[in-house]
Amino acid sequence: MESTLRRPPVKSTTAARGNSIKFIAGGIVLLGVIAFVMFNTIQANTVYYYTLSEVQTQQASLVGKTIRVNGPLDKTSIRNDQKNLVLEFNLVQDGIVLPVVYQGVAPDTMSSGESVVAEGKLDSDGVFRAQSILVKCPSKYQESPVQY
């Protein structure tokens, strides 16, 4: 970070031009590698969003895949076993009920939550085993940063 003055321009030599080309080529290779890694890893890490009705109609094909489900929370269904840290609740929409089981600490906002985004896998018995849950609170809160 020295603040010396700019040195006078040097005549560009063939070697210097060769360096520029080398550098551009190297840069392209580097960005190519980053892009390759990016697209490869994105494949393995994309998670699709499903609504409750989509989960119901496509149940068979979804079993075992990591997906995200978004639905309204039935507050009366919340059972929080604090000793074993098992949280169970139902997402309910248009008569469709999806039971969700989450192993872990219940989010602080669970009891006042309006809807839940759960990420996890659907079991063949129709229970959604969540690996992470995100509680959406009524719109009166503009911010509800809670994730576990």
Place this chain on the structure above:
Amino acid sequence: MANPQIAEVGNLALVLGLAASVYVVFAAVFSQIKRRNEFFLSARNGVWLIAGLATLAVVILEWALITHQFRFEYVASHVSRDQPLFYTITALWGGQQGSLLFWVWLLSLFGAIVLLQHPGESDPLIPWVIAFLAFTSAFFFSLLVFVSSPFTLLAQAPADGIGLNPLLQDPGMIIHPVTQYLGYVGFAVPFAFAFAALVTGKLGYDWIRTTRRWALFAWLFLSLGLLFGMRWAYVELGWGGYWGWDPVENAALIPWLTGTAYLHSVMIQEKRGMLKVWNLVLILLTFLLTILGTFITRSGVIQSVHAFGVSSMGPFFLAYIAAVLVVTVYFIYVRLDKLKEENRLDSMLSREATFLLNNLILLGAAVATLWGTVFPLISEVIVGKQITVAAPFFNQVNGPIFLALVLLMGVCTLIGWRRASPRHLVRNFMSPAAVAVVTMVVLMLIGVRDPYGLIALVAAAFVLTTILLEFYRGTRARMRMYKENAAIAQAQLVNKNRRRYGGYIVHLGVILAVIGIVGSTFFQTSAQQNLAPGQTVELGPYLVQFDRLTVTREPNAQVIGADLVVFENGRQIDTMRPLKAYYPAADQMTTEVAVRTTMRDDLYVILAGWNDDGSATLKVIINPLVLWLWVGFGVFILGTIITMLPDPREAKALERVRAEKAWVGA
């Protein structure tokens, strides 16, 4: 005055602010096209008017917040009567409308500061600078006027407000948005100068020199924003970490990455007259990414843990970003002949080459992070379905990128400008490499096995040595040359070349932070257990004993705590008390973790739940080395401030440039 009239005044201030901004844009541009200086003077006055109107709006909103004017919708949703005054004042930036007002207020003040820094009419860039800043404030004013006003009234005042979200009632969360916004808004100034340089065709190093401190200032505050956000997540959210690759976190990181690239690449333009187009592109990207960041955090457009209310601001932001992008790219194209490189790269083995590589890597990280962040939006447009990208993506892509960046930081210090001799390089290389090998052996002996963690720590040791060697050599040279003692020589070394050694101190901070990040990422351990009073849970060297649950009352919350005693190697070393607080007004719980910090590790205890039988469920986490993350940030900030201090060399260089110009002009 009754509430409706005051709200009218507030809204009027916003409308006039919009009108004044539009006027300044036209007056400033007109003054240049028609060479009518009186319009420029009028535009300058307009800048002061904008600042005054924005300030008036802020004062009115603050007054409403502090005096509990619950007819104001914004007040009712962000303030409650039992809320401490501090959080009532800071509720100004606790919600969407208030924080947009805060944005435009900062921007208007920065505009006024630019005028103070450039009195008189000599600088040909200034009219275009204020035109661009006014264009941007016109955009934000129109959001406030047409989309969501902070002065909207309810039909009737409720008895009490909802209050600020309890999670945000934390000093860290109050400072975080301010620093973040100072950083975001700060980059508008260097970009405005870049834009002015493009329009006027004065594309030398002047616009960069003029805004060097603005760019550093903005970058410093973006860094502080990251620090306070991470710190808040760590102590307040209670999941044991500080970074989750959430869209809002990414929105803060991405402009920081491109801004870092910019700060490095402008040095090459300064020294060698190269990379002129590249620097313009980087400052353009950085500025637009701060706007995009504001949009992402303020619009709820991407599913985020921050879950801001969804709003209809999207098209406005897209239109603004598109307009700036198109106009700037057009001017870059028009000015290409004035942006010719004065030099070419002499050697691949030169500091310039490492800077270029650093730029590519930083940009790669920014693109990868941006891609993962906006992927849900893109997929929604293309396949009609929101597809989110899970956190492992960001770790897998950015992990190797950041490792390369760290290594480069070390290599860069070893390589001189222009052309380095391989023999010299090998000699410089030996001792850091030796330290790296020793570090690896020691780490393996004490049982570190995780390959990624090992590689990262060894790399950190290598770079740390190169930086310390740089200080050692410089200090020794001064001791010999000026017969100074070690402490004075060390201080003078930094003092006499603030930019260079300030930069090394920044790098030192980064390495310390890397050590903290690696420790807490790869070597975290945790246990989760339900304990009756008297029972214990063991983790690593620690034994945590649960004594009892205690309940206390605070003005606006009820607090449940678990009294814990901590033992290490059979000896009692401390007591801890993790809490859960219940806020009746918001009907919400918050978790207050207990953290015991040492240089070696953090013992982090969360009260996960409790039962009627008096038992408590605890989650205990050991985060190795995480203290060094915060220490590293501290060093980093110190280094940045040192680079911003007035530099005697810089003043001299500037004088010489002026003299040369006068000579050429004569």
